[in-house]
Amino acid sequence: MKKILAVLVFTLVAACLVAPKFIAPKHQEKVVELISNINNAPGYTANIESSNLAWFGSENKVLVTFDTAQVDPTIHGGTLAVEITIDTHYGPLLFASQGVFGLYHTDIRFVGDNLRNYVNWDASQPFYELSVLGGFTGNFKLADAIPAFTNPADTVQFSGYTGQGQMSDQGFIYQGNSEQIGLVDGYTPITAEGFAISVELNANLASIMQGGFYDSTTDVSLNKLKIGDDAAFSGINIEMSSSLDPDTQLGSLQIAYLIKDAMMGNFTASDLSFVTELTKLSNKFFMDYKKFSDKALAESQSSDAVYEVLFTFMQDNIGELLAAKPEFNITDFSGTFPDGSFTASLTSKLADINTPTLDELFIPEFWLYNAVVAANIEADEPLVRNFAEQFIARKMRAPVNAPEVKQQALMIINSFVQQGLIQLDDDKYKSEITIEDGQGQIYDSAFPLM
Template structure:
């Protein structure tokens, strides 16, 4: 036993003494790599203002600058000074960590944005950073972290509105090649003399069952993200028709990459459980989109190309874009990409409707001599879609569309909502009957349905051939 201890104790001491230096060297190298990668995007720059790396700890201050003018497409627009913020980073090297990040593990670190320049307009607790994130890398190589945005209110002289934010808290981990993150905020409120606006129960949930290497180096990787706003309210006590009440507004997004053919898919859904706007009421309103068979080769090429466009004049950027597309478009369309509306639906007091539209490009192995030749693209396009709904809800939607058109008609300018509603309600039955006679709409026992398809350059609506404007 004594012999074992004689070997293990010096080894443990040696590990505790030498390992922190190795961790510090690796950390410094990682910081250099991150700064270099960040500066490849010309819209912002990251500069190391100071770095103090000792045996057991590292302190670094970064200056992050954002070139706001890089996001403007307006030619000749006045230049805006870059927005800059200091970011403080501190870390303790393991395996035996002391001080602020005391514990056992390879690395403990904190990143803070003091945000002092924001205090001109915002108020939050003294000595508290505006944003901070704490991280820990355990002895097995797993990463755990939590971040927060401090609660704040606005402080603007002679302000007519007051903004109050409850703060944001999040936590995440990276382990076994899977990144996960959850975050939430209780409320965001804006109050004024005219109306009040409130958002409650903001939540964010994200998982990425992909390696960090794939996340940072690939254009596509596996991921699932959901953002939900539990309650959104706009209240005007004087003008009741302006009141808005939305429950469970959500955005869902997912991506996946097929490692065999290097084609990626993406699904995005926007929706809400319930909407009340004045007298309007709707439930299960949703728009679900899908893009499939997207070439990772094309996306990576475009990402690299897009960075080079930021500093070019508009005319030159347009010419460069056309040149890029002529050289790379085939890699995109050869994979037979699809753009689909998998569901556009809603439920109202009058009934419900649902629709979908699937489009794809197929059988393209070479591009035409004239890239914009419509006959070529039509011959390789497939379309299949359907709209169906209860009669009452289709009539309701048709009335709303006609009212919008009447409002822009000079002959009906100045008419009240009631008058426009009456005119639209009188004309809609005639219009729907005309669409039925033309075969564009089919009446069922309790609703309407319409199907559209395009194949071999032939357009059909409800199996009836329709001429194309070519």
């Protein structure tokens, strides 16, 4: 029994000593691949400044620069440079915060010493750190952090940020949060509380890198936002999602902007919602675009040349993108005010036409004559009356509750009803708008758009 135990112990120790020698070259290949991917992005350059390779780990210092002319062509010679340290320990024994066993544990750190003239934080911590624990099956766990910091004048206060996530063959999940950030410089202090981000991608890494569609959700939220003494918001959410129909191979994107409560001076509102979607998008087009753009970036050093060939690709493949008749829709535009609520929706698509050129798509008149649009609006009668009175009061420079203001507002609303532009139904004003063949129509009233 003792001999068997001794053999097992010897085998485990040998594995722990030998395994790093096989893990090291594979990991270094991944580092080189990462550098290559950065260099393929327009404006970015990355170089390994130094490498320290040992039996149980490695350290690579990487200098990443960005040409600011990519953002503003008028900026000449401006570059942003960041030095990143990639510190790795090889498995199988790691004793990392994300787990004890694994292929490797890598810390990617931006120390940020060049920022200390502008920002103060704990001297023992890097400005940003990303830790990755690679598993034996190709999965990995990650955690990142930004420490709490202030500026020398103490007018910027940031409580810090932490996040964690994991990638598996089923998908990627990530959650991060920050308690508070405050800007107290000047006459309008700003305070944001309860920032959070949640990401769920239901696809493996290979599918994600293809650039096509897959089921995903991303939620960015803020519990409270206060701007000065006159504006306050709570329950702010930006929700983004994508999906792919496996049968039609058409994808969709949805973005929702939500605010639970809003106050700006005397203006108050709640349950504000603006939800948009793009549907019937060709998955093949976006995957082909990703493959083509990756190749173009790898073969060209000039950003202008890259944009030119990408523009040509768009022109040559615009038919594939438009074949399924993509739609842009506003599925929900709504809100509640002290005087009532409103709701609206819109659907839009291109009419049956020959495939347009990219130049035509940038002409506003093209959309006026070739878009098919349908919109519906509904609002409580007191709300419409209040908005009309507010508008008339500003035009007349009179108090909102003045009799002449109320009378004029009522006359305008009644004239819209008489013209058939709006209808009153169960204490709600409603309107239906359609646009087709360059003509607009509100109920039975038609009018040219140009």
